[in-house]
Amino acid sequence: xxGSKVRLQxxxxxxxxxQPLVMGVLNRTPxxxxxxxxxxxxxxxxxxxxxxxxxxxxxxxxxxxxxRPGSIAVDTQKELDRVxxxxxxxxxxxxxxxxxxxxxxxxxxxxxxxxxLMINDVHALRLPGALEAALDCDVPVxxxxxxxEPLSMQQDPHYVDVVxxxxxxxxxxxxxCESTGIPREHMLIDPGFGFGKTLAHxxxxxxxxxxxxxxxxxxxxxxxxxxxxxxxxGGAPVGERLHGxxxxxxxxxxxxxxxxxTHDVKPTVDALKITxxxxxxxx
Numbered sequence: 001x002x003g004s005k006v007r008l009q010x011x012x013x014x015x016x017x018x019q020p021l022v023m024g025v026l027n028r029t030p031x032x033x034x035x036x037x038x039x040x041x042x043x044x045x046x047x048x049x050x051x052x053x054x055x056x057x058x059x060x061x062x063x064x065x066x067x068r069p070g071s072i073a074v075d076t077q078k079e080l081d082r083v084x085x086x087x088x089x090x091x092x093x094x095x096x097x098x099x100x101x102x103x104x105x106x107x108x109x110x111x112x113x114x115x116x117l118m119i120n121d122v123h124a125l126r127l128p129g130a131l132e133a134a135l136d137c138d139v140p141v142x143x144x145x146x147x148x149e150p151l152s153m154q155q156d157p158h159y160v161d162v163v164x165x166x167x168x169x170x171x172x173x174x175x176x177c178e179s180t181g182i183p184r185e186h187m188l189i190d191p192g193f194g195f196g197k198t199l200a201h202x203x204x205x206x207x208x209x210x211x212x213x214x215x216x217x218x219x220x221x222x223x224x225x226x227x228x229x230x231x232x233x234g235g236a237p238v239g240e241r242l243h244g245x246x247x248x249x250x251x252x253x254x255x256x257x258x259x260x261x262t263h264d265v266k267p268t269v270d271a272l273k274i275t276x277x278x279x280x281x282x283x
Contacts, residue, residue: 024052056269063101091115105133147196213256222261
């Protein structure tokens with residue numbers, strides 16, 4: 001079932017990937033598709049981060065730049081202003097590992113300097129200077145596939161074979177990282193559900209997620225509350241996608257995902273505990 005190595009080192013903490021782990025999503029943005037505008041106030045953001053840790057999140061992923069379809073990039077200083085104070089507060093009040101959701105080299109460096117222990121990059125370290133920043137930061141990094149840019153990525157995405165094309169991209173990025181000096185044990189991969197992909201593409205990837213787990217790196221997936229869930233539930237709005245998101249998380253785990261990125265930590269943790277208890281010792 002689990003196709004990755006069984007441990008991930010984040011600072012002094014060793015995370016056991018033989019059981020599914022949950023990454024809590026926390027966006028300090030006014031325009032993210034799900035929680036945009038909810039946690040722009042620092043104390044509210046900190047309370048939510050601590051709540052997710054109490055509910056069982058193994059990692060908190062903090063972002064200051066929306067990557068929803070149609071989103072527009074913000075400048076580096078604005079992103080820093082959104083994420084650095086929260087990272088500093090959170091690491092002073094909790095031992096939960098923090099991931100920085102960014103593609104900007106300067107934000108990577110500042111976030112890790114403030115205490116973040118992982119980089120989650122939707123551009124897979126393709127922006128100028130990102131590879132060098134990740135190497136200097138010396139923390140694990142998640143390489144995600146995205147076709148195009150957030151502003152236009154959902155305008156007629158096309159693949160010859162979506163699984164083969166995405167897998168080829170990730171293999172190439174792994175090789176580029178290794179050639180730069182980033183060790184393989186510092187890499188995770190994410191096929192990028194919803195990032196330049198139609199509903200049909202997303203479903204194909206979900207059905208064949210084991211193909212990515214076969215790369216023998218920790219496989220992180222983010223399906224929580226995404227438009228594919230809403231479409232499959234007859235156009236359900238973001239606030240009514242919990243049950244569908246949890247079902248997708250369970251399916252992803254059964255196909256080899258190690259880390260599930262979600263807005264709804266406790267329901268996802270509970271569902272994965274039951275699934276793991278039933279399957280990990282006997283499948």
